[in-house]
Every structure is written in structure tokens, then in C-alpha cells.
Amino acid sequence: MKKLISILLLSLYLVSTTELYQFLKIPVLIEHYLEHKEEDPNITIGSFFKIHYDNPVKDSDYTKDQQLPFVSHAAHLIIVCTPATPFTFHLFDKESNPIIKSKQTFYKSIFYNKDILNSIWQPPKSC
Numbered sequence: 248m249k250k251l252i253s254i255l256l257l258s259l260y261l262v263s264t265t266e267l268y269q270f271l272k273i274p275v276l277i278e279h280y281l282e283h284k285e286e287d288p289n290i291t292i293g294s295f296f297k298i299h300y301d302n303p304v305k306d307s308d309y310t311k312d313q314q315l316p317f318v319s320h321a322a323h324l325i326i327v328c329t330p331a332t333p334f335t336f337h338l339f340d341k342e343s344n345p346i347i348k349s350k351q352t353f354y355k356s357i358f359y360n361k362d363i364l365n366s367i368w369q370p371p372k373s374c
Contacts, residue, residue, distance in 0.1 A: 272316035279311055 262268045280295050298304075299312055306312075313319050 266317070266320065269316040272314065275314050276316055279308075279315060282308075282311075
């Protein structure tokens with residue numbers, strides 16, 4: 248059951264976000280081919296595809312031709328991000344608050360204990 252549900256959800260996702268939905272138009276393709284077959288019994292499937300896909304022409308059934316699969320494409324899954332407030336950019340000639348750089352020395356750090364380091368690193372002593 249889980250496999251069936253996952254296949255169904257994946258199929259729905261792919262059909263709605265990719266060009267796979269075009270395959271759902273195949274019955275329209277078959278119906279339109281049969282209409283052309285009634286008008287001209289000598290038409291082959293290859294010549295039908297050449298007429299409609301190779302060099303499409305605006306003729307009397309142009310609206311029907313546009314309903315065929317892979318003739319017209321739609322943009323799916325368009326994401327538009329707009330800021331909630333307008334973004335403004337202010338440039339000033341002079342800095343209102345100049346940055347004061349201070350030199351920070353390591354020996355004033357709270358992690359540095361001079362007594363501990365002096366007890367560890369001592370020169371060798373002679374007896």
C-alpha cells in the first residue's frame with residue numbers, strides 16, 4: 248500500500264511540475280490524426296507529424312493543432328519572491344560613526360595566564 252501511494256504521489260508531482268503532463272494529451276493526438284485520416288486516407292503517421300511538428304502552418308484547424316502534445320509549453324513551478332517592505336539604499340558622503348580600531352594585545356586576554364605559562368616553559372636547569 249505504501250508503494251502504491253508513493254508511486255501515485257510521485258506521479259502527481261512529476262505530472263504537475265514537468266512536461267510529463269503532455270503525455271496526457273495523447274488522446275487528442277490520436278483523435279486529430281483520425282480526423283486527418285478521414286480527410287486524406289493516404290496520410291501516414293510520419294507525414295502527420297511532419298505537418299504538425301516540423302513546419303507548423305496556421306491553417307483552419309490551428310486551434311486544434313495547438314492542443315497537441317509538445318506543441319505548446321507552459322511554465323510550471325514559478326517561484327516569485329518579493330520583499331514585504333521596499334528596499335532602500337542610503338549612501339552618505341561622510342561616515343556618521345567612524346569605526347575606532349583598538350589594538351588588542353594577547354596578554355590582556357582572559358584566557359592567558361602568565362603564571363601558568365611561566366611555570367611550564369622554563370629553561371633547563373643544571374644540577
